[in-house]
Amino acid sequence: MCLAIPGKVLSVSPVADEVNRPAVVSFGGIRRDVNLCFVPQAQPGDYVLVHVGVALSVVDEAEAEETFRYLKQIGELDELGPESEEAPGSPAPQKARPAPPKSAQA
Amino acid sequence: MKHLTEYRDARLVKRLLERLRKTVSKKWHIMEVCGGQTHGLVRHGILDMLPPEISMIHGPGCPVCVTPVSHIDTAVSLALDHNVILCSFGDMLRVPGSSGSLLQARAQGADVRVVYAPYEAVQLAQQQPDREVVFFAVGFETTAPANALSVLQAHQLGLKNYSLLTAHVLVPPAMTAIMSDPETRVNAFLAAGHVCAVTGMQVYEPFVKRWQVPVVVTGFEPVDLLQGICTAAELLESSRAELVNQYRRAVHPEGNPFAIKTADAVFEKSLREWRGIGEIPESGLRLRSVWSAFDAFQKFGINPELPAASTAAQQQQCRSGEVMKGLIKPAQCQYFGTGCTPETPLGAPMVSSEGACAAYYQYVGGWHHES
Numbered sequence: 370m371c372l373a374i375p376g377k378v379l380s381v382s383p384v385a386d387e388v389n390r391p392a393v394v395s396f397g398g399i400r401r402d403v404n405l406c407f408v409p410q411a412q413p414g415d416y417v418l419v420h421v422g423v424a425l426s427v428v429d430e431a432e433a434e435e436t437f438r439y440l441k442q443i444g445e446l447d448e449l450g451p452e453s454e455e456a457p458g459s460p461a462p463q464k465a466r467p468a469p470p471k472s473a474q475a
Numbered sequence: 476m477k478h479l480t481e482y483r484d485a486r487l488v489k490r491l492l493e494r495l496r497k498t499v500s501k502k503w504h505i506m507e508v509c510g511g512q513t514h515g516l517v518r519h520g521i522l523d524m525l526p527p528e529i530s531m532i533h534g535p536g537c538p539v540c541v542t543p544v545s546h547i548d549t550a551v552s553l554a555l556d557h558n559v560i561l562c563s564f565g566d567m568l569r570v571p572g573s574s575g576s577l578l579q580a581r582a583q584g585a586d587v588r589v590v591y592a593p594y595e596a597v598q599l600a601q602q603q604p605d606r607e608v609v610f611f612a613v614g615f616e617t618t619a620p621a622n623a624l625s626v627l628q629a630h631q632l633g634l635k636n637y638s639l640l641t642a643h644v645l646v647p648p649a650m651t652a653i654m655s656d657p658e659t660r661v662n663a664f665l666a667a668g669h670v671c672a673v674t675g676m677q678v679y680e681p682f683v684k685r686w687q688v689p690v691v692v693t694g695f696e697p698v699d700l701l702q703g704i705c706t707a708a709e710l711l712e713s714s715r716a717e718l719v720n721q722y723r724r725a726v727h728p729e730g731n732p733f734a735i736k737t738a739d740a741v742f743e744k745s746l747r748e749w750r751g752i753g754e755i756p757e758s759g760l761r762l763r764s765v766w767s768a769f770d771a772f773q774k775f776g777i778n779p780e781l782p783a784a785s786t787a788a789q790q791q792q793c794r795s796g797e798v799m800k801g802l803i804k805p806a807q808c809q810y811f812g813t814g815c816t817p818e819t820p821l822g823a824p825m826v827s828s829e830g831a832c833a834a835y836y837q838y839v840g841g842w843h844h845e846s
Contacts, residue, residue, distance in 0.1 A: 371536070371617040371669045372511050372695065373725075375478035388627045397476035404594065407620060407733040416478050418672060418725050421564075422592025423621040426672045426731055428478050432723040440487050440698065443494055 373420035375428055378413050381405060394419060478724065482696030483519075491701035492524055498708045499528035504660045505707050506653070506801055508646060509615075509667035510537030510829025511695050517834035519697045529704060532660070532801030533834075535649045536667050538614045538642075539566050539827035540795060541749040546642045547572030549777055550611050553640065554585035557775055560603065561640075562596035563611035565589045569826045577611075593625035600629060600637035609771045612639040617669045619643050619760055620734035623741035626762070626769045638771040641761055644747055646670050647678055648758035652749075654686045658802055663707040665693040665700070668722040673738075675730025679718050687716040694722040741766055750823060751796030793822030798831050805835040812836060 376394035385391070390406040394417060401419070405411050408424045417424035507513055513533045516522050522531060535541055551572050554561035561577065568578045568589065581587040586606075590596050593610055600608035612622040622639060629637040646667055653659050666679060671692045679690050689710035693703030703721045710717055720726055738760075747759025762770040771777070792810055797803045805811050805824070815821040817833060824830030 371509055371538075371615055371667060373617070373669045373672070375476070377477070386631075388624055388631055404624070406624070407731055407737070409733065418669070420617055420669060421621045422594050423624065425617070425620070425669065425734060426725050426727065429724050429727075433478060436702075436723060437481070440490070440702070443490060 371420070373418040373425055375416050376401070376403070376419050378405070378411055378415050378417055380413055381411070392424075394424070479696065482694070482698040484698060487698045488521075488524075488701055491698065491705050492526075495529065495701065495705050495708055496526045498705065498712055499526055500712060502528050502530065503662050503708060503711050504530045504532050504801065505663045505665060505704060506532040506534045506661045507665040507693070507700070507703075508534040508536040508650065509665075509670065509695075510540065510827065510831075511669070512536070512665060512667065512693065512700060513831050514829050514834050515695045515697070515700055517838045519700075520838070521697060521700060522839070525704070529708065531704075533798065533805075533831035534653070534664075534801070535749065535752065535799040536615070536646065536670075537824065537827050537829040537831075538618070538644055539570055540799065540823040540830045541644055541649075541752065542567070542570065542613055542642050542823065543748045543750045544571075544573050545748070546640070547576070548574060549772075550577055550609075550640055551575060551580045551585075553609055553771065553775060553777075554580045554587050555583065557607070558586075559607040559609045559775075560586045560588060560599060561609050561611065562588050562590045562599065564591075564613065566827050566829070567611055567613055569820070570823045571820055571826070593622050594628060597625050597629050597632070597634070597637055600634050601632055604634075604636060607636050607638070607774075609638050609640050611642065613642045615644055615646055615667065615670050616674050616738070617667070617672070619738040619742060620673060620731075623738045626741050626766055627737065629769065630766075635768070638769050638774050639762060640771040641742070643742065643760035644749065645744070645758050645760065647682060648755045649749065649752070650682060651686075652752060652755045652758075653801070654682075654688070661688065661801055663689040663691070663711055665703045665707065666690050668692060668694045668699070668726060671720075671722070671726045671730065673731050673734045675735075676718055676720055676726065676728050683716055683718045689716055690718050692718075692720045692722050692726050694725065751793070751799055753796075793824075795822040795824045795830075795832075798824055805832040806839070808832070 376396040379393045382391040392405045394403040404423045416428035577587045596610040691703045691706045742760035744757045745759045745761040794808045820826040824832040
């Protein structure tokens with residue numbers, strides 16, 4: 370019930386108001402009409418997480434890459450042997466970090 | 476598909492499993508809150524790959540499973556007796572009420588339609604002004620903003636024939652109810668990623684402080700789930716009760732303020748009955764009085780707090796409460812796979828695609844007798 374699927378914003382209608390911001394989003398080639406009124410910062414080319422026809426957040430590409438950099442790193446470190454002193458499971462513990470300039474900040 | 480398939484990379488899954496095996500030194504019970512996470516764990520066979528020290532407990536995060544019989548009965552009676560067009564997400568159709576399901580009501584001629592977005596129900600109301608359209612608004616904080624938005628959209632279109640039958644539930648009170656149960660064995664939680672994409676993470680800080688258990692906001696793909704489990708295990712092994720965000724690509728600490736504002740404008744918190752668990756204060760949402768014209772309970776004169784009789788009727792055999800509190804695994808229920816199957820479900824966890832019992836039946840074959 371809570372599943373949200375990432376899709377790429379192809380186009381955004383110029384006609385929008387507080388409850389409707391119509392856009393076309395591609396899910397691996399399948400195009401759907403999606404309402405982007407909860408993510409006013411989303412632009413064509415961005416990836417958004419869509420749930421029951423509405424986008425809930427913009428996928429933060431920088432975070433996605435950082436997660437992968439970390440995951441690759443734990444592979445090399447484990448092969449080396451000694452445990453690293455990293456924070457558990459995430460590249461840097463995310464306490465109340467200031468909002469990144471252009472990202473999921475809605 | 477970008478931001479999806481790369482999180483199903485088998486090499487990364489193996490690495491995370493190796494790290495997990497090196498991390499754990501004793502038995503830990505970790506609850507994944509969301510039914511979507513339960514389904515991801517079972518569907519990808521992750522449960523069988525985990526070291527024996529890790530026992531996953533399937534939480535109450537399946538809104539279909541926790542919808543009380545009384546709400547199903549209300550939807551069925553609206554469809555059958557009030558000549559409405561009853562719109563619902565697909566997974567609500569087969570859930571058994573005390574007098575049958577919405578699917579059975581449809582078979583008896585009721586106008587029950589499946590929608591993928593609440594806005595489709597609004598469009599239906601616009602196309603058929605002489606028919607009353609009722610949308611069965613079920614779901615957690617993830618779905619509440621879109622359902623609230625449909626009320627604002629119907630209002631903007633001046634529609635008088637659209638209303639919500641609201642059955643919303645909230646995650647934090649359910650997690651508190653689970654930790655308050657003396658029988659609970661949960662040591663850490665994987666918080667529901669998409670709920671947090673809306674609400675943000677800060678709402679869990681008081682929970683972590685009070686119960687001193689780690690909470691890891693986690694996504695839904697294999698790499699997400701395993702990274703979440705690894706993080707929880709590392710925190711448990713080092714006795715650190717912290718709130719960590721694994722699902723950083725989708726969840727911002729403050730959540731989505733536009734979605735929060737919309738949901739708050741239309742809904743307010745209310746007492747809610749959870750099927751199999753009981754009543755939990757402030758754990759549901761109802762329409763604010765200013766939007767009563769869109770409230771099916773008021774429009775059709777239905778008392779949302781139906782007498783306990785219909786709750787007692789529901790206690791029959793289904794042990795969904797014990798499954799959802801992590802006291803038993805689906806296969807440990809005596810009805811699992813015999814009296815209770817997807818074709819003859821005794822309760823919602825066997826019907827809903829995100830229910831623990833349906834996931835075990837479909838993917839595990841029900842032979843998971845681990846305690």
